[in-house]
Amino acid sequence: MKQQIPFSKEISLAFENDPPGQWLSVLPKGCIRLSSGYPAPALVPSEEIKSAVVQLLSEEGDLPLQYIGSPRVPKLKEMIKERLAGRDVVVAEDELLVTAGACQGIDLIARVMLDKDAVVAIEAPTYMEALEVFQNYTDHFISVPVDEQGLQTERFAELLSNRKEQGLPLPRILYTIPTSQNPTGTTMSLERRKHLLLLAEEYGFFILEDDAYGELGFAKEPRLLKAMDKQDRVLHIGSFSKVVAPGMRIGWVAGPAELITTLGWFKKDIGHPFTQSTLAAFLEGSDFDKRLVSLSSTYQSKCMAMLSALKDFLPPSVSWYVPEGGYFVWVKVPGANTTDLLPEALNAGVSFVPGKYFFLNQEEGNEYLRLSFSYASKEEIVKGVxxxxxxxALDFRKDT
Incomplete structure (x- = not known):
């Protein structure tokens, strides 16, 4: 008689690495959340959104709650187009699709452009949920290392040249977070951005530019890859999750009209009329540029508190990148296994995300961890570090 494998075990056997979502730790009560990659409660405009909802329903009644939606839904799309135009990205009506956050955009692009034989180039490390999405469609990846200047395009050029010489399939898309990258916080230099666009043209791949943190820089904002793109090789993904509220689930994809039309065919939901119209009403009544300046200043201050604490409290052998924006600091702890270190940290009262979850080959991340300065207060950040x-330090002493 054939032995039945328990369903939960059968699922786990389907994954070479940990199943999706395992990076989310159960946190003890009172734990300082240096793992949480989302805004602090005080930075979410709850009262302003509440006022926007009241105004919306007072003016439009049931319309935002119906399938057909509110007249503010197309207005939101126009607002996104205007903001992109202010960043030198001019798109037509049929070149922009509003999505349920950035992740839906990534998933739609993967669904349309990938198959089981397709090759995807990714940064190492990269955003873990994007990696999980791509793994739903293909098992073929090229990992390109990241350093303090972002994606190492010279190394990528070598990998592409070698694959071409060997007759191996070239990537169909490259996924990159060029500005304030998750998890490293690094920003791709202008020279590398130019080089990457040349590589895309030479080797015929598309660039999926995830700009989730692009408006949260601490200095002058670098040019978007999409703004530099002359060959329609860049698919630009943006989101309001990091600059308004993640729970609203509003993002977008900007790209060639033919692709955007196709993504729309595969986008089987009807959109999110209520949240889209609420966001439009919120934006109507806010000075959004002023909000971005305030957010960037706040996050920079919290980041400086974290960097100072790291210098004060971590052993000299521990190193990190200095972020140019965003939410995160990427830390290397030589000789450690940060997955094993996490339970000890949680018991001590602080959380982080082990580095392995940001790599295709999880062993590459054993010595790394990601800290977030977005959620905790400055006092909590210092105490947590x-x-x-x-x-x-205790782990180091165990090993000596």
């Missing part, structure tokens, strides 16, 4: 330093 101090607790982490004590855990790391």
């Amino acid at each position: 101090q607790l982490l330093g004590e855990v790391v």
Whole structure:
């Protein structure tokens, strides 16, 4: 008689690495959340959104709650187009699709452009949920290392040249977070951006530019890859999750009209009329540029507090990149296994995300961890890093 494998075990056997979502730790009560990649409660405009909802329903009644939606839904699309135009990306009506956050945009592009034989080039490390999405469609990847200047385009050029010489399939798309990357916080230099566009033209791949943190830089914003694109090789993904509220689930994809039309065919939901019209009403009543300046200043201050604490409380052998924006600091703890370190940190009262979840080959991330300065207060950040330093120091002593 054939032995039945429990369903949960059968699912786990389908994954070479940990199943999707395993990076989300159950946090003890009172734990300082340096793992949480979302805004602090005080930075979410709850009262302003509440006022926008009241105004919306007072003016439009049931329309935003119906399938057909509110007249503010197409207005939101126009607002997104205007903001992109202010960043030197001019798109037509049929070149922009509003999505349920950036992740839906990534998934739609993967669904339309990939198959089981397609090759995807990714950064190493990269955004773990994007990696999980791509793994739903293909098993073929090229990992390109990231350093303090972002994606190493010279290394990518070598990989592409070698594959071409060997007759191996070339990537169909490259997924990159060029500005304030998740998890490293690094920003791709202008020279590398130009080089990457040349590589896309030479080797015929598309660039999927994830700009989730692009408006949260601490200095002058670099040019978007989409703004530099002359060959229609860049598919630009944006989101309001990091600059308004992640729970609203509003993002977009900008790209060639033919692709955007096709993504729309595969987008089987009817959109999100209520949240889209609410966001439009919120934007009507806000000085959004002023909000972005305030957010960037706040995050920079919190980032500086984290960097100072890391210098004060972590052993000298520990290193990190200095972010140019966004939410995160990427830390290397030589000789450690940060997955094993996490339970000790949680017991001490601080959380982080182990580095393995950001790599295709998870062993590459054993010595790394991601810290977030977006959620915790500056006082909590300093205390959390101090607790982490004590855990790391204790782990070092165990090994000597």
